Amino acid sequence: MSDDRARTAAVEAALRALGLDDKARLLAGDGMWTLPAMPRIGLRALVMSDGPVGVRGVRWTAGDPSLALPSPTALAATWDPELARRAGRVLAQEARRKGVHLLLAPTVNLHRSPLGGRHFEAYSEDPYLTAEIGTGYVLGVQDGGVGATVKHFVANDAETERFTVDNRVPERALRELYLAPFEAVVERARPWAVMAAYNQVNGVSMTENHHLQNEVLREEWGFDGCTVSDWLAARDTVRAVRGGLDIAMPGPRTVYGPALAAAVRAGEVPEALVDAAARRVLLLAARAGVLDGAPAAVTRPPAPLDGEALAREIARRSFVLVRNEVVDGARALPIDPARTRRVALLGGAARDARILGGGSAQVFPARVVSPLDGLRAALPDGVLAYAPGADPGAELMVAGQGFSLTAVCRDAAGRVLGREEMADGAVQWAGDLPDGVTHAALHTVEAIGTFTPRESGPHSFGTRGTGGFRLTVDGRVLFDGTQATGPDADPFEAFLGAPVPRGEVALEEGKPVDISLVHTVTKPANAPIEAVAFSLLHREPRRDPDALLAEAVAVAAAADAAVVVVATTERAESEGFDRTTLALPGRQDELVARVAAVNPRTVVVVNSGAPVELPWRDGVAAVLLDWFPGQEAGTALADVLLGAEEPGGRLPTTWPARLADAPVTEVDPREGELAYGEGVFIGYRAWEKARAVPAYAFGHGLGYTDWSYEALDIRSEGTDDPVATVRVRNTGTRFGREVVQIYLAAxxxxxxxxxxxxxxGFASLEAAPGRTAEAAIALDPRAFDVWDEAAAAWRRLPGTYTAEAGRSIADRRLTAPVRIDGPAV
Known part of the structure; x- marks a missing residue:
């Protein structure tokens, strides 16, 4: 018997053995991250975990370290689906290590507006590039025998009012843009799951959307996996099961389980719908290897990968060099260590690296290499001089450097129930508490330990979360009271909410002090999640900003080259809210301008997951975008800045000079609705329609060598899908990689x-100096089609198109005609 037949037989046997109550329970989370085990049918618990840059596991805590890869925007900037596949494989490896069966990633929503708060968690403004990277990622995860969950289905492109917003999307735009990556990934990678988003689309919540989940996803595209709700997105039992939702997460309090069984008995839901959903969940369990008698989809995972090495490779391949001017007869980058006596490294973000975005994408790596660490290790002693220059943000951050903390759990009588070592100041337990601790018995959690300052002066402390708090630092009580949120707050406010300052304490560098934050746990009646989430926050002494800038300028003036690292903060880019500005926080722009005025070899490294305004960009020697580069940030940056490796990235999204220039910016609903009035014109499509010029065009990116484009040939048989063959030559002096891009003009x-x-279409090519490289690139068939709203079908538009090969959408080198005759699709 084939594996498919054996798997199907085991699923059907298990389904026949279940009564209505068990089938309904199978569709409801058994906890924050798990589906229930049912030993009598040989079903073990199925475990889910957030991604996409790492695998957190069931513990949202730094006590369980995870590999941290670069952000999805960074992965897309590599323009390399095979590298994305290796990223997926290493995350499957991480998932198996942590006992995870289903990874809640990738995010294939689009960069509709640069203000989108989770911009960093999605790949691109372009559906084709998104689909190519997303397909590689899903294939890699599932190569490793772990399921991938493609999310957030669909049009979850902003965070404002995300639980209730009704996104009004024209049908053509929905098909050609927002559904397109999901369709391609489902067709080519066969993901095991798709996540239904919080939002509504055209008046119907996605967890209840019969048209999109049943008619389009399942019937039209042939999806045979599970649909799982985003956490707390399922709100109505009958509408959800009729709308095609298989799994309502998290549990145990959910709209499925007993509520679903009761709806069947009341005649509101046919049992056949429950059977169909349960069958899909059992198939998921069978594929994951947690159903007895069913062969797992993968029994021999790929060879192990070195996670740290891959994180470093992805980072340097993702860095986009958007400017590199000639200074004194040579390009500003790479910096030649043999000819450089002094390098100035400037910026608060150079010391405290921003490696990933805030929210559910957050993981806790065992180590983080900052730019300061990486360059210090790569350069000879005495070459590097560091000064902070400007602080990226004035807000308090989760306590980290210098803190040694333990979480101690107690009951109402003060008896210790359990404890857990903390790697930072955040407690984020959702459904899984330390050994010996139950939510019912838990009364307080104390984050207790010591803090050893690295600077003398007034240190600021604060809290994040809801409930009672008593904060004591060096014997001084800074706060003793209750912190509450409004009735309309995001359910994840304790995880994602704003910091609250509680006071300052003058401390001495290197002198440890005792610290304690006692949190009284809140237990709202009928809360959907049994969670404990709060944070101890800290900010180092704030030196005089003018003195910091003056110090940095003096260090830069005495150096042969100045590297300034600028960054956003967690309060600028995170899940839970959208941005209101693209400006860098604090006085970082002033820092760059003043350094550039005294050092002509000023290189700026932009540490953000999404576009930011760079008002000084034409006045510096080089600009390198490094996204959120993951745990190997500093090693990868040293590789690229010092020339050991070439920056390999190309822009996956258009970078505006000013927010006001961006054609699509609206993310704020009006009376609950957000109109996608721009239709199919987002990203570079909108920029070209408006005849506007951005700071840096889609696809742009420089390397350390030069390329000439020598030939473009098109093979097409009329109705067949055309193939473009492109030949390029490395005309520079060192080995390099080129991303050849094919654009199709209608x-x-x-x-x-x-x-x-x-x-x-696109392809990566490599060549030594003076050598040529050639690629055959199959053109995306959908490039010749439009969605006919009247016919509710795809329609091929015949005619003579123009294929354009080049380095970006603004740098097209060669053209060739493409004749399409074809019948309607």
Missing amino acids: PRGGEVERPVRRLA
Whole structure:
């Protein structure tokens, strides 16, 4: 018997053995991250975990370290689906290590607006590039025998009012843009799960959307996996099961389970719908290897990968060099250590690296290499001089450097129930508490230990979370009271909410002090999650900003080259809210401008997950975008800055000079609705329609060598899918990699308004100096199609298109005609 037949037989046997109550329970979370075990049918618990840059596991705590890869924007900037596949494989490896069966990633929503708060967690503004990277990622995760969950289905492109917003998306835009990556990944990678988003689309909540989940996802695309709700997104039992939702998370308090069984008995839901959903959940369990008698989808995972090495490779391959000017006869980058006596490294973010975005994408790596650490290790002693120059943000952050803390759990009588070592000041327990601790018995959690300052002066302390707090530092009580939120607050406010300052204490460098934060746990009646979440926050002494800038300028003036690292903060880019500005926080722009005025070899490293304004960009020698680069940030940065490796990235999203220039910016609903009035014109499509020029165009990126484009040939048989063959030559002096991009310009005129051009294919090529490289690139068939809203079908538009090969959408080198005859799709 084949594995598929054996798996199906085991699923059907298990389903026949279950009564209605068990089938309904199977569709409801058994906890924050698990589905229930049912030993009598040989079903073990199925464990889920957030991604996409790492595998957190069931413990949202730094006590269980995870590999931290670069952000999804960084992965997309590599323009390399095979590298994305290796990323998926190493995360499957991490998932197996942590006992995780289903990874809640990747995010294939689009960069509709640069203000989107989770911009860093999605790949691109372009659906084709998103689909290519997402397909590679899913294939890699599932190569390793772990399921991937493609999310957030669909049009979850902003965070404002995310639980209730009704995104009004024209059908053509929905098909050509927002559904397109999901469709491609489902067709080519066969993911085991898809996550239904919080939002509504055209008046129907996604967890209840029969048209999109049943008619499109399952019937039209042939998806045979599970649909799982985003956490707390399922709100109505009958509408959810009729709308095609299989799993309501988290549990045990959910709209499925007993509520679903009762709805069947009341005649509100046919039992056949419960059977169909339970069958899909059992198939998921079978694929994951947690159903007895069913062969797992993968019994021999791929060879182990070195996670730290891969994190470093992805980071340097993702760095996008957008500017590199000639200074004194040579390019500013790479910096030649043999000819450089002094390098100034400046910026608060150079010492305290921002490696990932805030929210559910957060993991806790065992080590983080900051830019300061990486460059200090790579350069000879005495070459590097560091000064902070400017603090990226004035807000308090989770206590980290210098803190040694333990979480002590007590009951109402003060008896210790259990304890857990903390790697930072955050307690984020959701459904899984330390050994010996139950939510019912838990009354207080004390984060207790010591803090050893690295600077003398007034240190600020604060809290985040809801409930009672008593904060004591060096014997002084800074706060003793209750912190509450409003009735309409995001359910994840304790995890994602704003910091609250509680006071300052003057401390001495190197002198340890005792610290304690006692949190009285809140237990709202009928709360959907039994969670404990709060944070001890800290900020180092705030030196005089003018003195910090003056110090940095003096260090830069005495150096042969100055590297300034600027960054966003967790309060600028995170799940839970959208941005209101693209400006860098604090006085970082002033720092760059003043350093550039005294050092002509000023290199700026931009540490953000999404576009920011760079008002000084034309006045510095080089600009390198390094996204959120993951735990190996500093090693990868040293590789690239010092020339051991080439920056390999190309922009996956258009970078505006100013927010006001961006064609699509609206993320704030009006009376609960957010109109996607721009239709199919987002990203570079909108920029070209508006005839506007951004700071840096989609696809842009420089390397350390030069390329000439020598030939473009198109093979097409009319209705067959065309293939473009491109030949390039390395005309520089060192080995390099080029990302060849093919854009397709539609015939002018016609009855359908279309983008001026769209990405239709790409490939990475490598060559030594003077050598050529060639790639055959199959053009995306959908580039010739439009969604016909009247016919509710795809329609191929025949005519003579123009294929354009080049380095970005703004740097197209070669053209060739493409004749499409074809019948309608």
